[in-house]
Amino acid sequence: ETGVTQTPRHLVMGMTNKKSLKCEQHLGHNAMYWYKQSAKKPLELMFVYNFKEQTENNSVPSRFSPECPNSSHLFLHLHTLQPEDSALYLCASSLSGATDTQYFGPGTRLTVL
């Protein structure tokens, strides 16, 4: 158990749907991350939050909208996605900045029809 949980574990949605991914960390960390993992591609950083403030947006399309209400919770709101957005979405947390070890959740396997 890494202390980072993600729900749901699997999600199938249509292109017109709106859904949200949830991440929770029980490690007392202050930084949280969203990554996208697609087949045969490097893990892509999407967003970074440090002390609830967004510090990195890696040119992510606006159909992905993150929310960090507190240091323990991170959401990724999805709307009007495309089939190419199908991937494994990983959440991670670290004590503070990127020099710290990141602890990953199990991921949400997203399929967009």
Added chain:
Amino acid sequence: AQSVSQHNHHVILSEAASLELGCNYSYGGTVNLFWYVQYPGQHLQLLLKYFSGDPLVKGIKGFEAEFIKSKFSFNLRKPSVQWSDTAEYFCAVKAGGYQKVTFGTGTKLQVIP
């Protein structure tokens, strides 16, 4: 911007064979380097990391990596692999003052009993 190359996408070894997985990065300044591992059905987790000091870093489960600045490399090694080392291995780099960690595409290691 920094980038990471892992040249071996899939490696198959017999138990007790020696392992070396290549990792090269592109960035001319100070770097922090990581190797993460993902065992089948498990979360990504840190194997070892280099921040400063001794360029030979020892991690968990008998793994080590050597930072060679002149070659922009951080290769992962293990003298004798076990079947339980079957996993996907990711090299990652944090460059300078940037707050993001860039991952390589990963190397799948299969160890045959």
